Amino acid sequence: MAGKPKLHYFDARGRMEAIRWLLAAAGAEFEEKLIESSEDLDKLRYDGSLVFQQVPMVEIDGMKLVQTRAILNYIATKYDLYGKDMKERALIDMYTEGVADLGEMIMLLPLCPPDQKNTKLTLIRERATNCYLPAFENVLKSHRQDYLVGNKLSKADIHLVELLYYVEELDPSLLANFPLLKEIQFQSLGQEDPLEDGMATHSNIFALKTPGTEEPGRVKSMAEVHVNLHDRSSLGSPQ
Ligand SMILES: N[C@@H](CCC(=O)N[C@@H](CS)C(=O)NCC(=O)O)C(=O)O
Secondary structure, rough: OOHHHHHHOOOOHHHHHHHHHHHOOOOOEEEEEOOOHHHHHHHHHHHOOOOOOOOEEEOOOOEEEHHHHHHHHHHHOOOOOOOOOHHHHHHHHHHHHHHHHHHHHHHHHHHHOHHHHHHHHHHHHHHHHHHHHHHHHHHHHHHHHOOOOOOOOOOOOHHHHHHHHHHHHHHHHHHOOOOOHHHHHHHHEEEEOOOOOOOOOOOOOEEEEOOOOOOOOOOOOOOEEOHHHHHHHHOOOOO
């Protein structure tokens, strides 16, 4: 059996965070090799580990994968989080890109020049309230199922829940008018141990610790995810 995936990135959420969430939701253990200096990054570049000279890079199943989306798609396929057919996959991709559009705006906010920050924040609030959050709320409302696609956990749900935490960090009031989104976020927080809390038959999502809350002063991360038995059985096992 292959060893644990090894994640190469900075001590930050950044582009690696969605990868951490996905692996954690899949119940897959992973190691992190933090890049702590420009020398660390150069070393990876010079030894040919970074095809495009950039991170995130994940060592997995004998490959050194770069490009965030490629990594996410590989992990989602491996752990059966990518739909059952082409149509489900298309929907999962569509929702994932919607999540990425708003997520990217939020992720880049700290890099914005101070004099542009308020304008950017207003734009994010406007897009979240009038476009992205209603879109996801409506999907859930339209079929009244626990998951976005195919009544089964997929990478789209995991990316969405991660996004909801970022939105909440930015401004908790943004979620006020979206009861179904609040519900999936609340359920994802869940119990420490769903089995102990009698939640074993609860079909919804997974129990996550909020990234960044478990170690004060550390910007990341997704520490631990408990997936209830019902979901774990549908996630497939590591190859
Ligand atoms: N399209 C790439 C972008 C990767 C990227 O921008 N990586 C940044 C860190 S988040 C990086 O390696 N920056 C260092 C550099 O380019 O020198 C992806 O999605 O993985």
